[in-house]
Amino acid sequence: MTRLQAPVARLIGGTASLGGRPVLRGVDLSVHPGEVVALLGANGSGKSTLVRTLVGLVPLTGGTIELFDTPFARFRDWSRIGYVPQRTTAAAGVPASVREVVTSGLLDGRRVLGPGRRGRAAVDEALAAVGMLDRASDGIAHLSGGQQQRVLIARALARRPDLLIMDEPMAGVDLRSQEVLAGTLRTQQEQGRAVLLVLHELGPLEPLIDRAVVLREGCVCHDGPPPRAVGQHALPGHDHVHPHDDHTAHRAGMGLLS
Amino acid sequence: MTILDFPFMQRALLAALLVGMAAPAVGVYLVQRRQAFMGDGIGHVALTGVGLGFLLSTSPVWTAVLTASVGAVLIELIRERNRVSGDVALSVLFYGGIAGGVMLINLAPEGSNANLQSYLFGSLTSVSPEDIRIITVLAVAVLAVTLGLRRALFTVCQDEDFARVTGLPVRALNLLLAVTAAVTVTVAMRVVGLLLVSALMVVPVAVAQQLSRTFSMTAALSIVVGVLVSVSGTALTYYVDAPPGATIVLLAIALFVLVGVLATPLNRRRARRAEAAAAEAGPTRVDDVHVDAEVPGAGTMAT
Numbered sequence: 233m234t235r236l237q238a239p240v241a242r243l244i245g246g247t248a249s250l251g252g253r254p255v256l257r258g259v260d261l262s263v264h265p266g267e268v269v270a271l272l273g274a275n276g277s278g279k280s281t282l283v284r285t286l287v288g289l290v291p292l293t294g295g296t297i298e299l300f301d302t303p304f305a306r307f308r309d310w311s312r313i314g315y316v317p318q319r320t321t322a323a324a325g326v327p328a329s330v331r332e333v334v335t336s337g338l339l340d341g342r343r344v345l346g347p348g349r350r351g352r353a354a355v356d357e358a359l360a361a362v363g364m365l366d367r368a369s370d371g372i373a374h375l376s377g378g379q380q381q382r383v384l385i386a387r388a389l390a391r392r393p394d395l396l397i398m399d400e401p402m403a404g405v406d407l408r409s410q411e412v413l414a415g416t417l418r419t420q421q422e423q424g425r426a427v428l429l430v431l432h433e434l435g436p437l438e439p440l441i442d443r444a445v446v447l448r449e450g451c452v453c454h455d456g457p458p459p460r461a462v463g464q465h466a467l468p469g470h471d472h473v474h475p476h477d478d479h480t481a482h483r484a485g486m487g488l489l490s
Numbered sequence: 491m492t493i494l495d496f497p498f499m500q501r502a503l504l505a506a507l508l509v510g511m512a513a514p515a516v517g518v519y520l521v522q523r524r525q526a527f528m529g530d531g532i533g534h535v536a537l538t539g540v541g542l543g544f545l546l547s548t549s550p551v552w553t554a555v556l557t558a559s560v561g562a563v564l565i566e567l568i569r570e571r572n573r574v575s576g577d578v579a580l581s582v583l584f585y586g587g588i589a590g591g592v593m594l595i596n597l598a599p600e601g602s603n604a605n606l607q608s609y610l611f612g613s614l615t616s617v618s619p620e621d622i623r624i625i626t627v628l629a630v631a632v633l634a635v636t637l638g639l640r641r642a643l644f645t646v647c648q649d650e651d652f653a654r655v656t657g658l659p660v661r662a663l664n665l666l667l668a669v670t671a672a673v674t675v676t677v678a679m680r681v682v683g684l685l686l687v688s689a690l691m692v693v694p695v696a697v698a699q700q701l702s703r704t705f706s707m708t709a710a711l712s713i714v715v716g717v718l719v720s721v722s723g724t725a726l727t728y729y730v731d732a733p734p735g736a737t738i739v740l741l742a743i744a745l746f747v748l749v750g751v752l753a754t755p756l757n758r759r760r761a762r763r764a765e766a767a768a769a770e771a772g773p774t775r776v777d778d779v780h781v782d783a784e785v786p787g788a789g790t791m792a793t
Contacts, residue, residue, distance in 0.1 A: 288654065288655070289654060310656055310657025324522045324524070324647065324649070326705055327699050327703050327704060328704060328705040332705050333648065335641075337652075337656070340656050340658065341656075345638070345639070345641060370703065371703035374703075384652075387652070391656075
Protein backbone atom coordinates (compact mmCIF):
# COMPACT_ATOMS: atom_id res chain seq x y z
CA MET A 233 0.00 0.00 0.00
CA THR A 234 1.36 3.40 -0.92
CA ARG A 235 0.89 5.08 2.39
CA LEU A 236 3.72 7.55 1.87
CA GLN A 237 2.07 9.34 -1.05
CA ALA A 238 -0.22 12.24 -0.30
CA PRO A 239 -3.87 11.19 -0.12
CA VAL A 240 -6.09 11.97 -3.12
CA ALA A 241 -8.91 12.82 -0.73
CA ARG A 242 -8.78 13.61 2.94
CA LEU A 243 -11.47 14.62 5.41
CA ILE A 244 -10.43 15.73 8.89
CA GLY A 245 -12.95 16.05 11.69
CA GLY A 246 -15.82 16.36 9.23
CA THR A 247 -19.26 17.21 10.57
CA ALA A 248 -22.37 17.74 8.46
CA SER A 249 -26.10 17.83 8.98
CA LEU A 250 -29.16 17.33 6.82
CA GLY A 251 -32.24 19.39 7.64
CA GLY A 252 -30.80 20.33 11.04
CA ARG A 253 -30.14 16.70 12.00
CA PRO A 254 -26.43 15.94 12.51
CA VAL A 255 -25.40 13.12 10.17
CA LEU A 256 -21.61 13.20 10.39
CA ARG A 257 -20.09 13.75 13.84
CA GLY A 258 -16.37 14.22 13.34
CA VAL A 259 -15.28 11.84 10.61
CA ASP A 260 -11.66 11.30 9.53
CA LEU A 261 -11.15 9.63 6.19
CA SER A 262 -8.32 9.49 3.69
CA VAL A 263 -7.96 7.73 0.36
CA HIS A 264 -4.51 7.15 -1.12
CA PRO A 265 -3.50 6.72 -4.77
CA GLY A 266 -4.10 3.20 -6.03
CA GLU A 267 -6.27 2.32 -3.08
CA VAL A 268 -9.78 0.85 -3.20
CA VAL A 269 -11.66 1.95 -0.09
CA ALA A 270 -15.12 0.67 0.75
CA LEU A 271 -17.41 2.73 2.93
CA LEU A 272 -19.78 0.50 4.87
CA GLY A 273 -22.52 0.95 7.41
CA ALA A 274 -26.19 0.47 8.07
CA ASN A 275 -28.88 2.68 6.54
CA GLY A 276 -28.69 6.16 7.99
CA SER A 277 -25.13 5.73 9.23
CA GLY A 278 -24.05 8.68 7.05
CA LYS A 279 -22.01 6.88 4.40
CA SER A 280 -23.82 8.47 1.46
CA THR A 281 -23.65 11.90 3.11
CA LEU A 282 -19.93 11.39 3.64
CA VAL A 283 -19.18 10.97 -0.08
CA ARG A 284 -21.60 13.77 -0.98
CA THR A 285 -19.70 16.00 1.44
CA LEU A 286 -16.38 15.05 -0.15
CA VAL A 287 -17.55 16.16 -3.60
CA GLY A 288 -19.20 19.33 -2.33
CA LEU A 289 -22.87 18.35 -2.66
CA VAL A 290 -23.43 18.62 1.09
CA PRO A 291 -21.71 21.49 2.91
CA LEU A 292 -19.44 20.75 5.85
CA THR A 293 -20.48 22.33 9.12
CA GLY A 294 -17.04 21.66 10.58
CA GLY A 295 -13.71 20.12 9.67
CA THR A 296 -11.68 20.33 6.49
CA ILE A 297 -11.53 18.60 3.11
CA GLU A 298 -8.45 18.31 0.94
CA LEU A 299 -8.62 16.94 -2.59
CA PHE A 300 -5.30 16.11 -4.25
CA ASP A 301 -3.42 18.05 -1.58
CA THR A 302 -5.49 21.19 -2.22
CA PRO A 303 -7.90 22.73 0.30
CA PHE A 304 -11.47 22.25 -0.94
CA ALA A 305 -12.15 25.97 -1.47
CA ARG A 306 -9.20 26.25 -3.86
CA PHE A 307 -9.74 22.93 -5.65
CA ARG A 308 -10.52 23.40 -9.36
CA ASP A 309 -9.19 20.24 -10.95
CA TRP A 310 -12.53 18.44 -11.08
CA SER A 311 -11.56 16.50 -14.19
CA ARG A 312 -9.48 14.26 -11.87
CA ILE A 313 -12.63 13.12 -10.06
CA GLY A 314 -15.24 10.77 -11.45
CA TYR A 315 -18.50 10.68 -9.50
CA VAL A 316 -21.22 8.05 -9.81
CA PRO A 317 -24.27 9.28 -7.89
CA GLN A 318 -26.66 6.94 -6.16
CA ARG A 319 -28.93 5.75 -8.95
CA THR A 320 -32.59 6.46 -8.79
CA THR A 321 -33.06 6.57 -12.51
CA ALA A 322 -30.58 7.64 -15.14
CA ALA A 323 -33.35 8.92 -17.39
CA ALA A 324 -34.56 12.54 -17.33
CA GLY A 325 -37.73 14.07 -18.79
CA VAL A 326 -36.48 13.94 -22.39
CA PRO A 327 -35.03 10.87 -24.13
CA ALA A 328 -31.24 10.68 -24.24
CA SER A 329 -28.98 8.08 -25.78
CA VAL A 330 -26.35 6.14 -23.87
CA ARG A 331 -23.63 7.94 -25.83
CA GLU A 332 -25.08 11.38 -25.03
CA VAL A 333 -25.16 10.63 -21.31
CA VAL A 334 -21.61 9.27 -21.27
CA THR A 335 -20.35 12.20 -23.35
CA SER A 336 -21.72 14.61 -20.74
CA GLY A 337 -19.06 13.17 -18.41
CA LEU A 338 -16.35 14.86 -20.45
CA LEU A 339 -17.33 18.40 -19.55
CA ASP A 340 -15.69 20.35 -16.76
CA GLY A 341 -15.12 23.93 -15.73
CA ARG A 342 -12.63 24.43 -18.56
CA ARG A 343 -14.56 22.54 -21.23
CA VAL A 344 -18.02 24.05 -21.08
CA LEU A 345 -18.72 23.87 -24.81
CA GLY A 346 -18.02 20.19 -25.22
CA PRO A 347 -15.28 17.65 -25.61
CA GLY A 348 -14.63 17.98 -29.35
CA ARG A 349 -13.50 15.15 -31.61
CA ARG A 350 -10.94 13.67 -29.24
CA GLY A 351 -13.64 13.05 -26.68
CA ARG A 352 -15.25 10.39 -28.85
CA ALA A 353 -12.37 7.97 -28.22
CA ALA A 354 -12.65 8.46 -24.47
CA VAL A 355 -16.40 7.79 -24.63
CA ASP A 356 -15.91 4.64 -26.73
CA GLU A 357 -13.26 3.41 -24.34
CA ALA A 358 -15.48 3.99 -21.30
CA LEU A 359 -18.46 2.32 -22.99
CA ALA A 360 -16.32 -0.69 -23.92
CA ALA A 361 -15.04 -0.91 -20.34
CA VAL A 362 -18.57 -1.41 -19.05
CA GLY A 363 -19.64 -3.58 -21.98
CA MET A 364 -22.17 -1.11 -23.35
CA LEU A 365 -20.50 -0.04 -26.60
CA ASP A 366 -23.03 -2.00 -28.66
CA ARG A 367 -25.87 -0.14 -26.92
CA ALA A 368 -24.38 3.34 -27.46
CA SER A 369 -27.22 4.62 -29.62
CA ASP A 370 -30.01 3.14 -27.50
CA GLY A 371 -32.20 5.32 -25.33
CA ILE A 372 -31.20 5.23 -21.68
CA ALA A 373 -34.78 4.82 -20.52
CA HIS A 374 -35.03 1.47 -22.31
CA LEU A 375 -32.18 -0.07 -20.29
CA SER A 376 -32.46 -2.24 -17.21
CA GLY A 377 -31.39 -0.92 -13.82
CA GLY A 378 -28.05 -2.68 -13.95
CA GLN A 379 -27.35 -1.38 -17.44
CA GLN A 380 -28.23 2.18 -16.40
CA GLN A 381 -25.79 1.82 -13.52
CA ARG A 382 -23.09 0.75 -15.98
CA VAL A 383 -23.80 3.81 -18.13
CA LEU A 384 -23.39 6.06 -15.09
CA ILE A 385 -20.07 4.36 -14.32
CA ALA A 386 -18.97 4.87 -17.94
CA ARG A 387 -19.89 8.57 -17.68
CA ALA A 388 -17.47 8.88 -14.75
CA LEU A 389 -14.80 6.69 -16.40
CA ALA A 390 -14.81 8.84 -19.55
CA ARG A 391 -13.05 11.48 -17.45
CA ARG A 392 -10.20 9.00 -16.80
CA PRO A 393 -10.39 9.99 -13.15
CA ASP A 394 -7.59 9.66 -10.61
CA LEU A 395 -10.27 9.26 -7.97
CA LEU A 396 -13.49 7.39 -8.72
CA ILE A 397 -16.26 7.90 -6.17
CA MET A 398 -19.29 5.62 -6.38
CA ASP A 399 -22.41 5.83 -4.23
CA GLU A 400 -24.07 2.40 -3.81
CA PRO A 401 -23.13 1.04 -7.24
CA MET A 402 -24.23 -2.47 -6.19
CA ALA A 403 -27.79 -1.56 -5.26
CA GLY A 404 -30.17 -3.68 -7.31
CA VAL A 405 -27.85 -4.60 -10.19
CA ASP A 406 -27.60 -7.89 -12.07
CA LEU A 407 -24.72 -10.32 -12.09
CA ARG A 408 -23.20 -8.96 -15.31
CA SER A 409 -23.11 -5.46 -13.85
CA GLN A 410 -21.45 -6.75 -10.69
CA GLU A 411 -18.73 -8.27 -12.88
CA VAL A 412 -18.32 -4.97 -14.71
CA LEU A 413 -17.97 -3.19 -11.41
CA ALA A 414 -15.33 -5.65 -10.21
CA GLY A 415 -13.44 -5.17 -13.49
CA THR A 416 -13.58 -1.40 -13.07
CA LEU A 417 -12.11 -1.64 -9.58
CA ARG A 418 -9.34 -3.91 -10.84
CA THR A 419 -8.44 -1.59 -13.74
CA GLN A 420 -8.37 1.51 -11.55
CA GLN A 421 -6.14 -0.32 -9.07
CA GLU A 422 -3.75 -1.47 -11.80
CA GLN A 423 -3.44 2.06 -13.14
CA GLY A 424 -2.58 3.37 -9.70
CA ARG A 425 -5.87 5.27 -9.43
CA ALA A 426 -8.04 5.39 -6.36
CA VAL A 427 -11.61 4.29 -5.75
CA LEU A 428 -13.94 5.19 -2.90
CA LEU A 429 -17.22 3.32 -2.99
CA VAL A 430 -20.24 3.16 -0.74
CA LEU A 431 -21.44 -0.38 -0.26
CA HIS A 432 -24.23 -1.92 1.69
CA GLU A 433 -22.15 -5.03 2.17
CA LEU A 434 -18.85 -6.28 0.79
CA GLY A 435 -20.31 -9.24 -1.07
CA PRO A 436 -18.45 -10.50 -4.13
CA LEU A 437 -16.25 -7.40 -4.26
CA GLU A 438 -14.47 -8.31 -1.03
CA PRO A 439 -11.19 -9.57 -2.58
CA LEU A 440 -10.77 -6.24 -4.41
CA ILE A 441 -11.15 -4.01 -1.37
CA ASP A 442 -7.90 -2.72 0.18
CA ARG A 443 -9.48 -1.06 3.14
CA ALA A 444 -12.91 -0.78 4.67
CA VAL A 445 -14.23 2.15 6.66
CA VAL A 446 -17.35 1.39 8.65
CA LEU A 447 -19.61 4.18 9.83
CA ARG A 448 -22.07 3.98 12.69
CA GLU A 449 -24.30 6.92 13.60
CA GLY A 450 -22.02 9.38 11.87
CA CYS A 451 -18.76 8.15 13.41
CA VAL A 452 -16.03 5.89 12.06
CA CYS A 453 -16.11 2.67 14.06
CA HIS A 454 -13.71 0.62 11.93
CA ASP A 455 -10.91 1.65 9.56
CA GLY A 456 -8.67 -1.14 8.33
CA PRO A 457 -8.76 -4.46 6.50
CA PRO A 458 -12.21 -5.50 5.31
CA PRO A 459 -14.12 -7.10 8.17
CA ARG A 460 -14.93 -10.78 7.68
CA ALA A 461 -18.46 -11.47 6.63
CA VAL A 462 -20.41 -13.85 8.83
CA GLY A 463 -23.72 -15.62 8.71
CA GLN A 464 -25.61 -15.99 5.49
CA HIS A 465 -23.74 -13.11 3.90
CA ALA A 466 -20.57 -15.20 3.90
CA LEU A 467 -22.11 -18.10 2.01
CA PRO A 468 -20.89 -18.47 -1.56
CA GLY A 469 -23.45 -17.35 -4.08
CA HIS A 470 -25.44 -15.40 -1.55
CA ASP A 471 -27.50 -12.87 -3.40
CA HIS A 472 -28.59 -9.75 -1.59
CA VAL A 473 -32.25 -9.75 -2.55
CA HIS A 474 -34.08 -9.36 0.72
CA PRO A 475 -35.75 -5.98 1.26
CA HIS A 476 -33.60 -3.47 3.10
CA ASP A 477 -35.90 -2.79 6.00
CA ASP A 478 -34.40 -1.53 9.19
CA HIS A 479 -34.27 -4.92 10.81
CA THR A 480 -32.22 -6.66 8.13
CA ALA A 481 -30.06 -3.58 7.59
CA HIS A 482 -29.18 -3.65 11.23
CA ARG A 483 -28.35 -7.33 11.01
CA ALA A 484 -26.13 -6.77 7.98
CA GLY A 485 -24.31 -4.00 9.80
CA MET A 486 -23.72 -6.19 12.83
CA GLY A 487 -22.48 -8.98 10.59
CA LEU A 488 -19.89 -6.71 9.10
CA LEU A 489 -18.63 -5.59 12.47
CA SER A 490 -18.21 -8.87 14.26
CA MET B 491 -53.40 39.18 -53.67
CA THR B 492 -51.74 36.40 -51.70
CA ILE B 493 -51.15 36.14 -48.00
CA LEU B 494 -47.57 37.42 -48.32
CA ASP B 495 -48.56 40.68 -50.03
CA PHE B 496 -49.72 42.22 -46.77
CA PRO B 497 -46.93 43.73 -44.65
CA PHE B 498 -48.79 42.91 -41.43
CA MET B 499 -49.02 39.25 -42.50
CA GLN B 500 -45.31 39.22 -43.40
CA ARG B 501 -44.47 40.50 -39.92
CA ALA B 502 -46.86 38.05 -38.28
CA LEU B 503 -45.37 35.09 -40.14
CA LEU B 504 -41.80 36.18 -39.37
CA ALA B 505 -42.67 36.54 -35.68
CA ALA B 506 -44.33 33.11 -35.74
CA LEU B 507 -41.24 31.59 -37.35
CA LEU B 508 -38.87 33.07 -34.75
CA VAL B 509 -41.05 32.13 -31.81
CA GLY B 510 -41.64 28.65 -33.25
CA MET B 511 -37.88 28.09 -33.15
CA ALA B 512 -37.01 29.77 -29.86
CA ALA B 513 -39.77 28.39 -27.62
CA PRO B 514 -39.05 24.64 -28.07
CA ALA B 515 -35.28 25.31 -28.05
CA VAL B 516 -35.61 26.45 -24.43
CA GLY B 517 -38.53 24.20 -23.59
CA VAL B 518 -36.60 21.00 -24.27
CA TYR B 519 -34.29 21.76 -21.32
CA LEU B 520 -37.20 22.63 -19.03
CA VAL B 521 -38.93 19.36 -19.91
CA GLN B 522 -35.65 17.50 -19.50
CA ARG B 523 -35.42 18.53 -15.88
CA ARG B 524 -39.14 18.07 -15.32
CA GLN B 525 -39.98 21.76 -15.03
CA ALA B 526 -42.50 22.03 -17.81
CA PHE B 527 -44.52 24.39 -15.61
CA MET B 528 -41.70 26.93 -15.43
CA GLY B 529 -42.70 28.74 -18.65
CA ASP B 530 -46.20 29.12 -17.26
CA GLY B 531 -44.91 30.69 -14.06
CA ILE B 532 -42.64 33.11 -15.89
CA GLY B 533 -45.58 34.05 -18.10
CA HIS B 534 -47.62 34.96 -15.03
CA VAL B 535 -44.81 37.12 -13.66
CA ALA B 536 -44.26 38.79 -17.04
CA LEU B 537 -47.80 40.18 -16.88
CA THR B 538 -46.70 42.48 -14.07
CA GLY B 539 -44.00 43.71 -16.43
CA VAL B 540 -46.58 44.41 -19.13
CA GLY B 541 -48.65 46.37 -16.63
CA LEU B 542 -45.58 48.31 -15.58
CA GLY B 543 -44.93 49.18 -19.22
CA PHE B 544 -48.46 50.58 -19.61
CA LEU B 545 -48.17 52.56 -16.41
CA LEU B 546 -44.83 54.08 -17.40
CA SER B 547 -45.95 54.50 -21.05
CA THR B 548 -42.87 52.66 -22.33
CA SER B 549 -42.64 49.56 -24.49
CA PRO B 550 -44.29 46.72 -22.52
CA VAL B 551 -41.90 44.26 -24.18
CA TRP B 552 -38.84 45.68 -22.42
CA THR B 553 -40.50 45.99 -19.00
CA ALA B 554 -41.82 42.45 -19.46
CA VAL B 555 -38.33 41.16 -20.32
CA LEU B 556 -36.95 42.78 -17.16
CA THR B 557 -39.73 41.64 -14.83
CA ALA B 558 -39.83 38.13 -16.27
CA SER B 559 -36.05 37.83 -15.89
CA VAL B 560 -36.18 38.93 -12.27
CA GLY B 561 -39.05 36.48 -11.72
CA ALA B 562 -37.18 33.63 -13.43
CA VAL B 563 -34.08 34.23 -11.31
CA LEU B 564 -36.26 34.22 -8.17
CA ILE B 565 -37.93 30.97 -9.29
CA GLU B 566 -34.51 29.41 -9.88
CA LEU B 567 -33.21 30.52 -6.46
CA ILE B 568 -36.32 29.15 -4.72
CA ARG B 569 -35.89 25.87 -6.58
CA GLU B 570 -32.20 25.67 -5.66
CA ARG B 571 -32.81 26.29 -1.95
CA ASN B 572 -35.90 24.13 -1.38
CA ARG B 573 -36.15 21.23 -3.70
CA VAL B 574 -39.09 19.86 -1.77
CA SER B 575 -41.10 22.70 -0.24
CA GLY B 576 -40.54 25.32 -2.92
CA ASP B 577 -43.84 24.84 -4.70
CA VAL B 578 -45.91 26.96 -2.31
CA ALA B 579 -43.43 29.83 -2.56
CA LEU B 580 -43.55 29.48 -6.34
CA SER B 581 -47.37 29.59 -6.47
CA VAL B 582 -47.37 32.77 -4.40
CA LEU B 583 -44.97 34.30 -6.91
CA PHE B 584 -47.09 33.20 -9.88
CA TYR B 585 -50.40 34.52 -8.49
CA GLY B 586 -48.68 37.72 -7.45
CA GLY B 587 -47.51 38.17 -11.03
CA ILE B 588 -51.01 37.87 -12.53
CA ALA B 589 -52.68 39.99 -9.86
CA GLY B 590 -49.99 42.66 -10.06
CA GLY B 591 -50.29 42.80 -13.84
CA VAL B 592 -54.07 43.17 -13.84
CA MET B 593 -53.85 45.85 -11.14
CA LEU B 594 -51.15 47.88 -12.91
CA ILE B 595 -52.91 47.78 -16.29
CA ASN B 596 -56.08 48.97 -14.59
CA LEU B 597 -54.19 51.90 -13.05
CA ALA B 598 -52.57 52.92 -16.34
CA PRO B 599 -54.23 55.87 -18.18
CA GLU B 600 -54.59 54.10 -21.55
CA GLY B 601 -54.93 50.65 -20.04
CA SER B 602 -58.03 48.62 -20.78
CA ASN B 603 -59.26 45.07 -20.81
CA ALA B 604 -58.68 44.98 -24.58
CA ASN B 605 -54.99 45.67 -23.99
CA LEU B 606 -54.85 43.01 -21.34
CA GLN B 607 -56.49 40.52 -23.71
CA SER B 608 -53.92 41.06 -26.44
CA TYR B 609 -51.08 40.19 -24.04
CA LEU B 610 -52.84 37.31 -22.35
CA PHE B 611 -53.84 35.58 -25.59
CA GLY B 612 -51.58 37.16 -28.21
CA SER B 613 -52.32 39.54 -31.03
CA LEU B 614 -50.15 38.71 -33.96
CA THR B 615 -51.63 41.05 -36.50
CA SER B 616 -50.78 44.10 -34.41
CA VAL B 617 -47.05 43.33 -34.46
CA SER B 618 -45.29 46.55 -35.48
CA PRO B 619 -41.99 46.84 -37.39
CA GLU B 620 -40.44 47.97 -34.10
CA ASP B 621 -41.77 44.81 -32.37
CA ILE B 622 -40.27 42.66 -35.13
CA ARG B 623 -36.84 44.16 -34.57
CA ILE B 624 -37.00 43.39 -30.84
CA ILE B 625 -38.36 39.88 -31.42
CA THR B 626 -35.60 39.12 -33.94
CA VAL B 627 -32.78 40.26 -31.66
CA LEU B 628 -34.14 38.38 -28.65
CA ALA B 629 -34.94 35.19 -30.58
CA VAL B 630 -31.42 35.10 -32.04
CA ALA B 631 -29.98 35.54 -28.53
CA VAL B 632 -32.15 32.69 -27.21
CA LEU B 633 -31.06 30.36 -30.04
CA ALA B 634 -27.40 31.30 -29.55
CA VAL B 635 -27.54 30.33 -25.86
CA THR B 636 -29.60 27.15 -26.24
CA LEU B 637 -27.66 25.80 -29.21
CA GLY B 638 -24.19 27.09 -28.31
CA LEU B 639 -24.23 25.81 -24.76
CA ARG B 640 -26.24 22.67 -25.52
CA ARG B 641 -23.67 20.25 -24.08
CA ALA B 642 -23.36 22.08 -20.77
CA LEU B 643 -27.12 22.67 -20.48
CA PHE B 644 -27.78 19.00 -21.30
CA THR B 645 -25.36 17.90 -18.58
CA VAL B 646 -26.91 20.17 -15.95
CA CYS B 647 -30.52 19.29 -16.83
CA GLN B 648 -29.82 15.55 -17.11
CA ASP B 649 -28.25 15.14 -13.66
CA GLU B 650 -27.62 18.26 -11.62
CA ASP B 651 -25.69 16.50 -8.83
CA PHE B 652 -23.32 14.94 -11.32
CA ALA B 653 -22.91 18.27 -13.13
CA ARG B 654 -21.85 19.97 -9.89
CA VAL B 655 -19.08 17.43 -9.40
CA THR B 656 -17.77 17.97 -12.94
CA GLY B 657 -16.77 21.52 -12.03
CA LEU B 658 -19.23 23.06 -14.49
CA PRO B 659 -20.53 26.47 -13.35
CA VAL B 660 -23.92 24.90 -12.57
CA ARG B 661 -25.44 27.87 -10.83
CA ALA B 662 -24.45 30.30 -13.59
CA LEU B 663 -25.85 27.91 -16.20
CA ASN B 664 -29.12 27.51 -14.26
CA LEU B 665 -29.55 31.28 -13.97
CA LEU B 666 -28.68 31.73 -17.64
CA LEU B 667 -31.30 29.14 -18.60
CA ALA B 668 -33.86 30.89 -16.37
CA VAL B 669 -33.21 34.28 -17.96
CA THR B 670 -33.26 32.72 -21.43
CA ALA B 671 -36.64 31.18 -20.64
CA ALA B 672 -37.87 34.58 -19.44
CA VAL B 673 -36.75 36.25 -22.66
CA THR B 674 -38.47 33.52 -24.68
CA VAL B 675 -41.71 34.00 -22.79
CA THR B 676 -41.65 37.71 -23.58
CA VAL B 677 -40.82 37.12 -27.22
CA ALA B 678 -43.62 34.60 -27.56
CA MET B 679 -46.25 36.64 -25.74
CA ARG B 680 -47.15 38.67 -28.85
CA VAL B 681 -47.72 35.46 -30.82
CA VAL B 682 -49.49 33.05 -28.49
CA GLY B 683 -50.09 35.21 -25.41
CA LEU B 684 -48.73 34.87 -21.89
CA LEU B 685 -51.23 32.22 -20.86
CA LEU B 686 -50.33 29.92 -23.75
CA VAL B 687 -46.58 30.60 -23.94
CA SER B 688 -45.74 27.48 -22.00
CA ALA B 689 -47.68 25.33 -24.45
CA LEU B 690 -45.40 26.35 -27.31
CA MET B 691 -42.37 25.53 -25.13
CA VAL B 692 -43.65 22.13 -24.01
CA VAL B 693 -46.04 20.57 -26.53
CA PRO B 694 -43.58 20.45 -29.48
CA VAL B 695 -41.11 18.67 -27.17
CA ALA B 696 -43.84 16.24 -26.15
CA VAL B 697 -44.49 15.51 -29.84
CA ALA B 698 -40.79 15.10 -30.65
CA GLN B 699 -39.89 12.80 -27.78
CA GLN B 700 -42.38 10.21 -28.97
CA LEU B 701 -40.38 9.87 -32.16
CA SER B 702 -36.83 9.98 -30.89
CA ARG B 703 -34.40 8.16 -28.64
CA THR B 704 -31.69 10.82 -28.44
CA PHE B 705 -31.70 14.27 -26.93
CA SER B 706 -30.25 16.02 -29.98
CA MET B 707 -32.89 14.46 -32.23
CA THR B 708 -35.66 15.44 -29.80
CA ALA B 709 -34.39 19.03 -29.68
CA ALA B 710 -34.15 19.29 -33.47
CA LEU B 711 -37.56 17.70 -34.07
CA SER B 712 -39.25 19.88 -31.48
CA ILE B 713 -37.96 23.01 -33.24
CA VAL B 714 -39.30 21.67 -36.54
CA VAL B 715 -42.69 20.98 -34.91
CA GLY B 716 -42.67 24.42 -33.24
CA VAL B 717 -42.08 26.19 -36.55
CA LEU B 718 -44.59 24.00 -38.35
CA VAL B 719 -47.47 24.68 -35.97
CA SER B 720 -46.78 28.36 -35.34
CA VAL B 721 -46.35 29.28 -39.02
CA SER B 722 -49.25 27.16 -40.26
CA GLY B 723 -51.44 28.34 -37.38
CA THR B 724 -50.68 31.96 -38.20
CA ALA B 725 -51.33 31.41 -41.90
CA LEU B 726 -54.61 29.70 -41.07
CA THR B 727 -55.88 32.77 -39.21
CA TYR B 728 -55.55 34.73 -42.47
CA TYR B 729 -58.22 32.56 -44.04
CA VAL B 730 -60.30 31.72 -41.01
CA ASP B 731 -61.32 34.20 -38.35
CA ALA B 732 -59.66 32.50 -35.37
CA PRO B 733 -57.39 33.65 -32.54
CA PRO B 734 -53.79 32.79 -33.56
CA GLY B 735 -52.53 31.71 -30.11
CA ALA B 736 -55.32 29.21 -29.58
CA THR B 737 -55.07 27.98 -33.19
CA ILE B 738 -51.34 27.31 -32.85
CA VAL B 739 -51.67 25.50 -29.53
CA LEU B 740 -54.60 23.37 -30.70
CA LEU B 741 -52.66 22.42 -33.84
CA ALA B 742 -49.72 21.36 -31.66
CA ILE B 743 -51.95 19.29 -29.41
CA ALA B 744 -53.63 17.66 -32.42
CA LEU B 745 -50.17 16.72 -33.69
CA PHE B 746 -49.30 15.35 -30.25
CA VAL B 747 -52.34 13.08 -30.25
CA LEU B 748 -51.81 12.02 -33.87
CA VAL B 749 -48.14 11.15 -33.33
CA GLY B 750 -49.05 9.37 -30.12
CA VAL B 751 -51.55 7.15 -31.90
CA LEU B 752 -49.13 6.43 -34.76
CA ALA B 753 -45.97 6.02 -32.67
CA THR B 754 -47.26 3.71 -29.94
CA PRO B 755 -47.08 0.48 -31.99
CA LEU B 756 -43.69 1.60 -33.32
CA ASN B 757 -42.29 2.18 -29.83
CA ARG B 758 -43.71 -1.09 -28.62
CA ARG B 759 -41.93 -2.94 -31.39
CA ARG B 760 -38.71 -1.05 -30.60
CA ALA B 761 -38.95 -1.93 -26.91
CA ARG B 762 -39.50 -5.59 -27.77
CA ARG B 763 -36.43 -5.54 -30.01
CA ALA B 764 -34.33 -3.92 -27.27
CA GLU B 765 -35.51 -6.55 -24.82
CA ALA B 766 -34.61 -9.34 -27.22
CA ALA B 767 -31.15 -7.83 -27.71
CA ALA B 768 -30.64 -7.56 -23.96
CA ALA B 769 -31.72 -11.17 -23.42
CA GLU B 770 -29.25 -12.29 -26.07
CA ALA B 771 -26.39 -10.27 -24.62
CA GLY B 772 -26.82 -11.35 -21.04
CA PRO B 773 -28.67 -14.57 -20.32
CA THR B 774 -27.62 -14.26 -16.66
CA ARG B 775 -29.93 -11.37 -15.85
CA VAL B 776 -31.23 -12.27 -12.42
CA ASP B 777 -32.69 -9.52 -10.31
CA ASP B 778 -32.37 -6.72 -12.81
CA VAL B 779 -35.62 -4.99 -12.05
CA HIS B 780 -35.32 -5.56 -8.34
CA VAL B 781 -36.50 -2.39 -6.63
CA ASP B 782 -34.16 -1.28 -3.92
CA ALA B 783 -36.09 -0.45 -0.79
CA GLU B 784 -33.22 1.73 0.38
CA VAL B 785 -34.01 4.52 -2.04
CA PRO B 786 -37.00 6.39 -0.73
CA GLY B 787 -39.10 8.27 -3.25
CA ALA B 788 -37.71 7.57 -6.70
CA GLY B 789 -36.94 10.75 -8.57
CA THR B 790 -35.39 12.61 -5.69
CA MET B 791 -31.65 12.63 -5.34
CA ALA B 792 -31.76 13.39 -1.63
CA THR B 793 -30.45 10.84 0.84
